[in-house]
Amino acid sequence: MTMTKAEDQTIDALLDAEQARFLNDHPRSAAAWQKGQQHYLFGGPSHWMRRWAGGFPIYVESAQGARLQDIDGRAYVDFCLGDTGAMCGHTPAPVLRAAHMQLARGTTMMLPTEDSLWVGEELTRRFGLPYWTLTTSATDANRGAIRIARMITGRRKVLVFSGCYHGGVEEAHVELRDGKVGLRNMIHPNGVDHGAVSKVVEFNDLEALEKGLAEGDVACVLMEPIMTNFGMIPPLEGFHAAVRDMTRRTGSVLVIDETHTLSSGPGGYTALHGLEPDILVAGKAIAGGIPAALFGLTREIAERVWKLVPRVNPRIRQSAHLGIGGTLAGNALTVATMRAVLSEVLTPANYEIMIGLASRLAEDARVIISAHQLPWHVTQVGARAEIMFMPSPPKSGADVIAGRRANLETLLHAFYINEGILVTPFHTMFLMCPATEAADVARHADVFERFVKLLRKASVV
Structure with missing residues (x-):
C-alpha cells in the first residue's frame, strides 16, 4: 500500500x-x-x-x-x-545450574565430555538426522554446511531465496530488486564475486528454482522452511515437496536452517512437517543463550564426506582440518547448557x-x-x-x-x-x-x- x-x-x-x-x-x-x-x-x-x-x-x-x-x-x-x-527465557534455572556446575569443572578443553554423548542422541531423536557437529554460531554452522556441500558435489554455487538471512554467510548476502541481483540490506561490496558463488531466486517461485538448478552448478540450496527475516513468508502448498524433488534430481544438497523456525516445536519445522533435509542447521537458542549452534547430516551425506575424509585413520596422527570449526566449538560449557536446554527447557x-x-x-x-x-x-x-x-x-x-x-x-x-x-x-x-x-x-x-x-x-x- x-x-x-x-x-x-x-x-x-x-x-x-x-x-x-x-x-x-x-x-x-x-x-x-x-x-x-x-x-x-x-x-x-x-x-x-x-x-x-x-x-x-x-x-x-x-x-x-x-x-x-x-x-x-x-x-x-x-x-x-x-x-x-x-x-529459553533469560537465565532459566536449568541452564543456570548446568553452567555453574560446568564452570567449576572447566569450560573449554578441546576435548569431549560425557554430556556430549547424551546431546548427540537427543539431537538425532528430535531432528531425525544421525550425525552432528557443534559450532559457536549459526553462521559457522551454515558455513560448515556449505563447505561440505561443495566438498561432496565439486560445485561452487549456493542458491538462496531473496530476502533471506543466514548470518554472516557471504553467499547469502544477495537479493533481487526489480529483477536484478544485488547486495541485501545495504551491505557494502567487499571484493567477493557473488555472481560466481551465489544464485538467488524468489521464495515460492518453483519455475525460477528449477531454472537455477538445471545448470548443474549449485552445490546446495540454503533455506529457511518459512522465511522469517524479511517479514514472515510462508511456503505455498507443495513448495517443500517440490524443492526436495528438484534438489534430488539435480544433485544439489538441501540445507534447511531452523535457527528461527525452532519456534515450531521440539524438532523444529522440519519434524513438525516431515521435511527431509540433507543437512539441518540450528543455532541461537539451542544452548540457552550461550553462543552455540549445530548442523546435522543424513547418513548418505556423511558417507560421501567420509569417502573424502575417513572418520578414523590410524596411520596418521591428525585428520584433515575440513576448513570448518573453531577452538571453542563444542566446548564443555556449551554442551552442558545444551543438555539442560534439550532435557528441561525446550520440552x-x-x-x-x-x-x-x-x-x-x-x-x-x-x-x-x-x-x-x-x-x-x-x-x-x-x-x-x-x-x-x-x-x-x-x-x-x-x-x-x-x-x-x-x-x-x-x-x-x-x-x-x-x-x-x-x-x-x-x-x-x-x-x-x-x-x-x-x-x-x-x-x-x-x-x-x-x-x-x-x-x-x-x-x-
Missing part, C-alpha cells in the same frame, strides 16, 4: 515525538551510548545494538525470564528475547505453553485489526508471531518490498519500547519463552490497541 507524502510526514512527526519521549525517559542509557562512541566502532559491542528505534539502545541492568530492567530503572516485557537467542510441555500464548497474541492482534478494518495481517509459526502492515501474507521477497511500510514498523517499535514492550527491532516479530505469562500477552493487546488509536487520531490508517 503506497502512502502519500503527507502521511509519511505525519509518521515522521510521530516518530520524532516518540524518540523525544524515549530520550527524556532514558537519560542514563543516552549518556552511556554517548560514552560508547569513544571506544566502539558503531557505539556498542555489536553494531546491531544501534538498530533500536528509540535512536539509541537501552542499557540493560538485568534480565530474568521474560522481563528486562534497564539502567534507568524501567522494566519491559521482552518479546524480542535476544532475536531468538533467549527463546514438549513448554512448547505447548509457548505456542498457546503465541496463538493468543496473534488472535488478539487479529481482532484489533479486524475491529479497525485495517489492511494488515498476522502470521504465526509455533511460538512466534508477526504483525505485518499489508493485507495478506507475502509469497516472496518481492511482495514484501512492494508492500512493506518500514516507517510504520519503526514507529511501532519506538512506541512499544516507550510503553515497556520489546520486539525484534528488525521487524515486528514476537517470540514467547517458557516464562512468558498470559498477562504479558494481554498487556501487548492493550499497547497494540493504543498504537492503532494513535494512528487513527493522526489519520494515517
